[in-house]
Amino acid sequence: MRPLGIPISAWIGLISTGLFVFAAVFAPLIAPYPMTEIVGAVWEPRSAEHWLGTDNLGRDLLSRMIYGARTTLGIAAAATILSFTLGSALGMTAAVVGGWIDQLLSRFVDLLMSIPTLIFALVVLSVMPVSIPVLILVMGILDSTRVYRLSRAVAVDVNVMDFVEAAKLRGEGRIWIVTREILPNALSTLVAELGLRFIFAVLFLSSLSFLGLGIQPPAADWGGMVKENKDGIVFGIGAALIPAGAIALLAISVNLVADWILNRTTDLKGGRGGQ
Amino acid sequence: MHIALKLIAQRLALGGLLLVAVSVLIFVGTQILPGDVAQSILGQSATPESLANLRAELGLNEPAITRYFAWAGGMLTGDLGTALTSGADIGDAIGGRLANTLFLASVAAAFSIPLAILLGLLAVRFKDKWPDKLISATTLASISLPEFFIGYLLIFFFGVKLGWFPSVATVYDGMGFWDRLEVVILPALTLTLVVLAHMMRMTRAAILNVMQSAYIESAELKGLSRFKIIYRHAFPNAIAPIVNVVMLNMAYLIVGVVVVEVIFVYPGMGQYLVDHVSKRDVPVVQACGLIFAAFYIGLNLVADVVSILTNPRLRHPK
Numbered sequence: 001m002r003p004l005g006i007p008i009s010a011w012i013g014l015i016s017t018g019l020f021v022f023a024a025v026f027a028p029l030i031a032p033y034p035m036t037e038i039v040g041a042v043w044e045p046r047s048a049e050h051w052l053g054t055d056n057l058g059r060d061l062l063s064r065m066i067y068g069a070r071t072t073l074g075i076a077a078a079a080t081i082l083s084f085t086l087g088s089a090l091g092m093t094a095a096v097v098g099g100w101i102d103q104l105l106s107r108f109v110d111l112l113m114s115i116p117t118l119i120f121a122l123v124v125l126s127v128m129p130v131s132i133p134v135l136i137l138v139m140g141i142l143d144s145t146r147v148y149r150l151s152r153a154v155a156v157d158v159n160v161m162d163f164v165e166a167a168k169l170r171g172e173g174r175i176w177i178v179t180r181e182i183l184p185n186a187l188s189t190l191v192a193e194l195g196l197r198f199i200f201a202v203l204f205l206s207s208l209s210f211l212g213l214g215i216q217p218p219a220a221d222w223g224g225m226v227k228e229n230k231d232g233i234v235f236g237i238g239a240a241l242i243p244a245g246a247i248a249l250l251a252i253s254v255n256l257v258a259d260w261i262l263n264r265t266t267d268l269k270g271g272r273g274g275q
Numbered sequence: 276m277h278i279a280l281k282l283i284a285q286r287l288a289l290g291g292l293l294l295v296a297v298s299v300l301i302f303v304g305t306q307i308l309p310g311d312v313a314q315s316i317l318g319q320s321a322t323p324e325s326l327a328n329l330r331a332e333l334g335l336n337e338p339a340i341t342r343y344f345a346w347a348g349g350m351l352t353g354d355l356g357t358a359l360t361s362g363a364d365i366g367d368a369i370g371g372r373l374a375n376t377l378f379l380a381s382v383a384a385a386f387s388i389p390l391a392i393l394l395g396l397l398a399v400r401f402k403d404k405w406p407d408k409l410i411s412a413t414t415l416a417s418i419s420l421p422e423f424f425i426g427y428l429l430i431f432f433f434g435v436k437l438g439w440f441p442s443v444a445t446v447y448d449g450m451g452f453w454d455r456l457e458v459v460i461l462p463a464l465t466l467t468l469v470v471l472a473h474m475m476r477m478t479r480a481a482i483l484n485v486m487q488s489a490y491i492e493s494a495e496l497k498g499l500s501r502f503k504i505i506y507r508h509a510f511p512n513a514i515a516p517i518v519n520v521v522m523l524n525m526a527y528l529i530v531g532v533v534v535v536e537v538i539f540v541y542p543g544m545g546q547y548l549v550d551h552v553s554k555r556d557v558p559v560v561q562a563c564g565l566i567f568a569a570f571y572i573g574l575n576l577v578a579d580v581v582s583i584l585t586n587p588r589l590r591h592p593k
Contacts, residue, residue: 110293111293111296111297111300112300114293114296114297114568114571114572114575115297115300115301115564115568115571116526116529116530116567116568116571117530118530118533118534119530119533119548119564119567119568119571120301120304120564122533122548122549122552122560122564123301123304123305123552123560123561123564124304124305125552126305126551126552126555126556126557126560127304127305127555127557199419203421206421206423207421207422207423207534210421210423210534210537211533211534211537211549211552212549212553213549213552213553223421223423226423226427230423230427230538233427233430233431233435233442234430234434234435234442234443235435236431236435236436238431240427241424241427241428241431244421244423244424244427244428245424247421247424248416248419248420248421248424251418251419251420251421252415252416252419255415255418255419256415259415
């Protein structure tokens with residue numbers, strides 16, 4: 001079954017991702033209660049007034065989940081955009097220019113990647129103020145190393161193709177080569193990677209917030225909500241599992257979509273054309 | 276000189292160099308960025324005099340290079356410095372915690388490695404049949420799950436609802452081995468689930484790669500059973516890539532441990548690091564960061580060396 005030529009698994013991923021994005025964009029319109037207002041007792045069970053119950057301070061959990069989607073998805077998207085812009089610009093430049101600039105950048109990326117990302121982020125956050133711009137910057141820069149490697153590898157392959165040689169002989173500048181010749185040919189690989197990097201950013205941000213080093217309360221974000229509600233677990237109250245499960249569901253959905261894009265682009269490379 | 280030895284010596288030297296570069300990066304990252312240790316200890320309301328005094332006391336007025344060598348020299352000789360917040364010796368605090376973390380990581384490794392290899396072999400044996408498909412589907416799910424989701428789910432069901440295991444991993448001095456083991460079961464299981472899928476998928480790929488060789492085809496033509504081909508011919512040749520996979524995942528365990536220790540309130544290195552990041556205790560963070568990075572680089576190095584040693588083409592040069 002492939003409605004509109006898209007496999008079922010990708011449909012599930014697309015619809016579920018779409019719902020999350022919808023919740024994030026229209027949060028103030030669909031959330032039944034304000035984000036930080038105390039509207040009930042602590043950890044109320046599910047009811048008609050509070051579909052997911054209330055949290056550790058008596059705030060409506062569903063409303064905080066919806067606002068949390070906005071924070072988590074928004075910051076992860078910003079970090080992903082930063083890492084892609086930075087990583088692919090530097091990676092493709094390194095591949096086209098070559099020489100000592102390539103060496104310098106590549107060795108620096110090797111160095112950054114030899115420290116586990118989470119550990120390095122913790123080291124940096126111990127001296128930086130924990131604010132949203134700092135988080136986006138730290139996550140974006142650390143993650144751009146992976147985009148750099150990928151886009152450099154793709155660009156090195158494309159760079160030796162005949163049409164690039166032709167453009168060079170025509171006397172086109174390096175900026176033209178990167179933006180007009182290499183970028184369009186590397187785009188499909190990068191788009192598939194985009195989904196995976198976005199999920200990594202969501203998981204990374206959530207881990208930081210869970211450790212108390214990400215988004216600061218009372219703002220709602222999913223990782224932070226797990227932290228706020230985790231003490232209920234030992235009393236058998238599963239409120240913390242809801243934001244944690246939402247992260248997992250989003251990650252699975254985006255992975256399903258990314259898998260489909262990845263398969264589609266490899267199909268195209270094989271030259272099979274339309275199906 | 277033997278070519279494999281030469282390659283290994285090169286890798287070791289490179290690893291040492293990398294560690295030095297990483298120590299510089301950690302030091303620079305905590306020194307040059309805005310924010311000053313003295314300021315963060317005393318807070319925004321500190322008077323300029325008390326700030327100046329504390330800066331002098333911490334040696335912050337020395338040039339950065341002097342401070343780096345003093346710090347790195349201390350690290351090499353086992354003097355990790357003192358924590359700003361408690362004034363306690365960092366080396367003393369880390370000793371027991373490092374042992375706890377390594378214990379947890381070893382238990383997780385003891386669960387995950389045999390299981391991953393077994394499942395990988397099964398996936399190859401039943402390639403494209405339902406066991407393989409089931410294993411692939413679980414892989415996708417488990418790659419997407421954050422550590423705290425798995426951890427709290429396990430606590431919720433096995434710790435609270437069923438009461439089989441303690442939900443909080445409390446460790447005290449003089450605790451017996453079996454008591455300790457019982458306490459780390461749930462955290463180790465969490466870590467296992469985190470690395471299992473990846474390790475299994477790479478094991479499957481490594482064996483499938485070997486299965487395409489000509490000698491496997493001749494074993495098939497000889498009429499050997501499929502299971503015998505896998506364990507007599509394919510598996511021995513896949514050991515090197517599998518060891519590589521295992522080492523890379525152990526390196527990943529070292530990071531996963533940070534979040535898992537916080538979930539289970541387990542007194543290890545990860546919890547110690549996270550605690551002191553929020554207290555902005557820079558010397559502790561530097562020391563822990565360097566130790567984590569050293570383990571990470573070390574395990575990656577072992578993976579490299581093993582793949583050189585087990586590569587027949589390098590062991591028997593022409």
